Structures are given as structure tokens and as C-alpha cells.
Amino acid sequence: MKILVTGGAGFIGSAVASRLVSCGHDVVVLDNFNQYYDVALKRARQKAFLPDIEVVEGDITNADDTETLFAAHQFDLVCHLAAQAGVRYSVEAPEVYVQTNVLGTQMLFEAMQQHGVTRMVYASTSSAYGMSVKVPFVESSAADRPVSVYAATKRAAELLAHSYFQQYDIETTSLRFFTVYGPWSRPDMAMLKFAQKMVAGEAIDIYNHGDLRRDFTYIDDIVDGFVKAVEKPLGYEIVNLGCGKPVTLTQFVSELEDALGVTAKKNMLPMQQGDVYETYADIQKAKELLGFVPQTNFTKGVETFAKWFVDYYNV
Numbered sequence: 001m002k003i004l005v006t007g008g009a010g011f012i013g014s015a016v017a018s019r020l021v022s023c024g025h026d027v028v029v030l031d032n033f034n035q036y037y038d039v040a041l042k043r044a045r046q047k048a049f050l051p052d053i054e055v056v057e058g059d060i061t062n063a064d065d066t067e068t069l070f071a072a073h074q075f076d077l078v079c080h081l082a083a084q085a086g087v088r089y090s091v092e093a094p095e096v097y098v099q100t101n102v103l104g105t106q107m108l109f110e111a112m113q114q115h116g117v118t119r120m121v122y123a124s125t126s127s128a129y130g131m132s133v134k135v136p137f138v139e140s141s142a143a144d145r146p147v148s149v150y151a152a153t154k155r156a157a158e159l160l161a162h163s164y165f166q167q168y169d170i171e172t173t174s175l176r177f178f179t180v181y182g183p184w185s186r187p188d189m190a191m192l193k194f195a196q197k198m199v200a201g202e203a204i205d206i207y208n209h210g211d212l213r214r215d216f217t218y219i220d221d222i223v224d225g226f227v228k229a230v231e232k233p234l235g236y237e238i239v240n241l242g243c244g245k246p247v248t249l250t251q252f253v254s255e256l257e258d259a260l261g262v263t264a265k266k267n268m269l270p271m272q273q274g275d276v277y278e279t280y281a282d283i284q285k286a287k288e289l290l291g292f293v294p295q296t297n298f299t300k301g302v303e304t305f306a307k308w309f310v311d312y313y314n315v
């Protein structure tokens, strides 16, 4: 298939694009290389993962960029991973999230329907579950009480997807990722941020005194699930991609200490605005619809992350 990967210079998008190429697909990447975090890391991913892939530097919110791209290529499918990610920055710059995640997604759908592209597989988030839902999070829950603007915009994209399915028969699979980690990860995410501070001898912020639980999911498992979704049209679906085994923040720091051989200095802090207490994926639907079974155990995954970290940052 000829596939457009948006956000293909990002942590997950670069790994997805690379895997799609190794599965024999013809891939084009669209990414605006914005400065939300170190652009050198995006360029390094491009070099490592996308050496033979056409990478278009452009913006999903710019109609000229998308029109030029869709006119030049007859895509069979769009893998949409471009987004303004990160719960915490959405407190500071909510408008960027609405612009990128809502307007940007809607503009992509418009370009798709104008050019006869009928399928999208895209990245959503466990944050969509928000508050007052039972764990584990199951796709049938309403997910109508987002805590952060980030979550609200990602949920809005799922609702837009439904309207484009109803009006234009554009099939979409929304994959709700649960805290993805591993080599090449985002510097604003806890694992990389903590590792950098720990090796520099600086204290790390431990919110809710370590009593937070996250369903960490290893990048290779996410990529496996994503590619399975690419291979299987499902109409309109929302599917969790998580590990299904939450760990506490305290356990997470302890694994990272072991993997890096460093003892962390800790700032114990209260719960932070916009955060949820626990994320925990029910992955039964992913198993049934996609044959998704995560393979990577947390200790092993953290070790692989730590090896990459030490090597990439020359620690």
C-alpha cells in the first residue's frame, strides 16, 4: 500500500514508518519538525529510521501543504501520528492543542475525502478516559470527562473521525496508546526526563508521592499493534493499545535506577493539575480484533531504554 505517515519524525511515528517500509509498503512521511522539543532528536530519528523514505517538511494545519501532498501521491491509507502531545504543556498552551489535534485532524480528513483516500489509522490516548471511569479502561466507556485540554482534543479527533465515517465512509481505527516508552522516546516524557536528571545528579519530581500508576507500553509492542491495525480494516473502531500491567511511579523509578546504576534524588510532591491517578488498559478488544499481545516485560524494556539513552546522550 501507499501510506502517508503524519508525525513520522516523532518518537512513535518514526518507528511505525520504518516498520511499514520493512513490511513492503511505500511510505511518505509528513512532519513539521516543530520545536516543542529538541529538533536534533527528530533529525536523528530521520537518519536512523527513515534513510530511504520521502520526508516532506510540512504542516497538517496548512491546506497548501496537504493539498500538494495529496495531489502528488494517491495514498491508500493515512497513519496519523502528528499531534501536539503531552498533558502538562496543554496547561500552558491549550490553543496549540486545539489547532494541531482538532483542526489539523479535520483538515487531514478533508484532504482525504477530496482525494478519495478512505482509511486512516491514528494515534489517540489513554488520557481520553479522563476521570470517573473504572479500571481497567475499556473502550465502551463514554470517555466524556477529560481532565486536560490534551485529552479533550484527542477525544474530539475521535468524534470527528466518526462524522467523516458517517458522511464520507472514511474508515478509521483509533488506537488509544498507554504511556509509550523505549529508545528514541520524547524528552518531555517522564522516563527520558528522569534519566537526564538522574545522571546529572539533579532531583526528580515525584508527583502524588510516588502513588501514581501508569500502564507503560513498550514501543515495539505499540508498533506491532499499529501495523496489525493497518492490515485490518475495521470500519469505525477505537482500540486500546496498552500493556495491561500498570506499575507505580515508585516501581518505575526503582527500575530506572537499576538500569542506569544511579540512585535518584527525589522531590516528593502532591498530585499535579491535569493528571489522572491511574491508567490501566483492558486489551481484550485489541487481542480479539487485531491479535495484539504485548511481548515486552517492563524490566527488559527499561534496560533497553537505558542502553539507548547512555549511547545516544554519550553518558
Ligand SMILES: NC(=O)c1ccc[n+]([C@@H]2O[C@H](COP(=O)([O-])OP(=O)(O)OC[C@H]3O[C@@H](n4cnc5c(N)ncnc54)[C@H](O)[C@@H]3O)[C@@H](O)[C@H]2O)c1
Residues within 6 Å of the ligand: 006, 007, 008, 009, 010, 011, 012, 013, 030, 031, 032, 033, 034, 042, 058, 059, 060, 061, 080, 081, 082, 083, 084, 085, 086, 100, 104, 123, 124, 125, 126, 176, 177, 178, 179, 180, 181, 186
Ligand atoms: N508517547 C506516548 O506515550 C503517547 C501516548 C498516547 C498517545 N500518543 C500519541 O501518539 C502520537 C505520537 O506521539 P509521540 O510520542 O511520537 O510524539 P512526538 O511529539 O514525538 O511526535 C509527533 C510528531 O508530530 C509532528 N507534528 C506536530 N505538529 C505537527 C503539524 N501541525 N504538522 C505536521 N507534523 C506535526 C512533530 O514534529 C513530531 O515529530 C501523538 O498523536 C500522541 O498524541 C503518544
